[in-house]
Amino acid sequence: MKTTTITKTLKSLVIAGAIIGSSTLLAADGAALYAKCAGCHGATGEKSALGKSKIIANMSAEEISSAINGYVSGSYGGAMKGLMKGQVSSLSKDGIKALSAHIATFKK
């Protein structure tokens, strides 16, 4: 009886810890990763980077991650796609996810 209660309490603590841990990590990562993008795309993605890009604040997380993956593989982009490839090719899969989710929060 007592052992079960303790086990249950421990289990929920572990689960709660995992949820809190991963969500803060994700949020922190996205914001931290965006720091180097802000110079061209604006602090909240409101600028057309170098007068060439779309306003990324208007894009959904899916559109952003597919654009980033496309820059990495070379299947997406315009005249300046080489520049963007350099910006994103070192990102991990989780990094791309966190970054896309972070940029999508700029949407008005």
Ligand code: HEC
């Ligand atoms: C040196 C300036 C610069 C930096 C830094 C930069 N970008 Fe870009 N970005 C551009 C340009 C220019 C384009 C348009 C490229 C093209 O021709 O496809 C672009 C395009 C994009 C697009 C697609 C928008 C479209 O027009 O289709 C996304 C998404 C994007 N950038 C995200 C990012 C992210 C995320 C970072 C940070 C990891 C970043 N960029 C850093 C200049 C920059």
